[in-house]
Amino acid sequence: MKPLESGDPIRLGPYRILAVLGEGGMGKVYVGQDGEGRAAAVKVLHPHLAHDPDLGRRFVREAQVARAVESESVARVLDARTDGGRPWMATEFLTGPTLADAVRAHGPFDEPTVRALAAALAGALRDIHAAGLVHRDLKPANIVLTVAGPRVIDFGIARPEHGLTLTATGQVPVTPGYGAPEQVLGQRVGPAADVFSLGAVLVFAASGHHAYEGSHVAAVQYEVVHGEPRLDRVPPALRPLIGPCLAKDAAARPLPDRIVRSSAPPRGADRLWRKGAIAQDITTREHGLNRLTTVPGGLAPRPVSRRRLLTGLVAGGSVLAVGGGTAAWWSRRSGPFDIPAAVKTPEGKLFDMKKGDYVLGETPAPLWSVPSAVSDATPAPLPVRDVVIVGAPKGGIAARGVVDGTLRWSAEKVAAAGRYLSLSDRLVAAADRDGTLMTFVASTGEPKWTSPAEAASLLAADDEAVYVITKDGRVRSIGRSDARIRWTVGIDADLGKDAASRGLVGQGRLVVTAADGSVVALDTAGGRTVWDRRKQSDDGRARAAVSGRSLCVTGKNLTVLDIVDGKELWRAENPEPPNGTPFFWGPPTIHGDHLYASALNVPLRYDLRTGRGTDWVFQGLFECDPPSPLVVQGNGLWSVAVNRTEGGINVVDLSEGNRTSWVFRIVKNPDRYWITADANRVFLLDGTTLTALPVF
Known part of the structure; x- marks a missing residue:
């Protein structure tokens, strides 16, 4: 993105223009934001082209027709108008690199990822063609890789009977090397032209090189019409999939549905975009x-x-x-919605035995420890960049520096027991005793916006809203851009009292783990219940963790669900408990491709995608308290082990044979503890003491 320059618009329709995304031969694309705070990509014709009234009307008409495309793999067209004689259209804003950027930065994709890309793009083309449209400019720069998968952008498209779309005199109507032979020759094109472009895109993704190359544009276009594609750098297993798409004869190219079937993407292909670079x-x-x-x-x-x-x-x-x-x-700046950026997180030092940071067989001392730093009723510590938020001893909340534990700021009016949340690592949100939602700059404690939310406790937050449980037992959404109540709904579950229920957000879903053991997923846009699962826990609230679309729920079972539709992806086999021993799964932790959870005092690790247990467990290395969270930080897996009178923290080295490396025998309150971690520090809540531990 680039800053605006002289001559750039300040507003187009409902969109306030913030920055420049890019520029091409036909127009410029901006980042826009509407009155509800939602971002959009706003494309505007160049001024010298906007003077052509026929071109402007055609631009808007084709954009409006494109709104008929219904596909999860296509960026939605939101609006299109002519304001002040300057045509523009707004499309859904997608966050992620383009395929062109990703391959240039990280190299060609492996075979499973290319197959997943082929299936997604072919499905997008099928949906575009079903709406009576042809994209006509499918290329790596018009494909955005999002956490939900590849998405097709840039609808400068037209119905097939319109012929070539939005081209001015002297302009090349197609991107060299990606337009089909019939496009290069100026002939009328149909859906098969997009299939040719798809083939060229897949060559680039699989090899890092263009399917057709030449010393200048004319040479490249000659190769498209008369030459053969460069498939020698494409893995042999992918050539039967890609080659037919690049047939010179449009009638010989496969239909998108056939490409979807032939691509044979791996199981869980939708998760390929949620890991790695x-x-x-x-x-x-x-x-x-x-x-x-x-x-x-x-x-x-x-x-x-x-x-x-x-x-x-x-x-x-x-x-x-x-x-x-x-x-x-x-x-x-002093306005309630003028929010500063997050400060830099001070990374902790990774301890190294070879550098003398600690002695083999001995446990290093804590980084710092502050007795009586928190209240008796504090929720779990919440690290937010350079501070960690806790309930203050005399009421309210307090922020302590992560480096030395010193008090940075406090807010006495807040009811800490109702929980607190981080808003994009810049604000801390909490509710006061009257239910008013309050926000504070995380690093300084400066008060910002408030909302009369009638909040009894806080559930979760995303980029759009803060979600709370109201004093009358309903779920409410409060917009972060204007502090207004967006929706309030009741749900078919017992939410309990005293912040008994919890929430998390992902993929447009607010998941509530209720006090009665139910798990309920709401649509974040309007609060509609999308799916629910009953009696997930026999001892109260189930526990949950999310990564991408994978939602892990623990209680009487360990189950991984699709957070969007609630479908079960896999379930772990429950170990057989000893006679009379109550059994439940401990809180889940997702780290990278792995899921960690404890059963019968033993931490276990699973492949998040497949549900297969790894070739080892921690049994025999150490045991953990079943309610203890499992924390992965540095090279270690951290867990609390307790008996009736005291306990400690065991740390297993995940990098060297999974051996127990450190044992901190410091937990004095076995009935009231919690651990969490961030930036190479592990924070221990032990009664009213807050301690920071080093990481190796």
């Missing part, structure tokens, strides 16, 4: 968009120019500060 790219872009849309450039005061604001927002994907800590250029 591409997943990290997606996360980086999500954070960048969140910073851009949460700090509205149009609300900046005059001393901070719009250009300076946007330059800070988009440079390097993060906001630029001119000083350390909180001494940043935004500090003069």
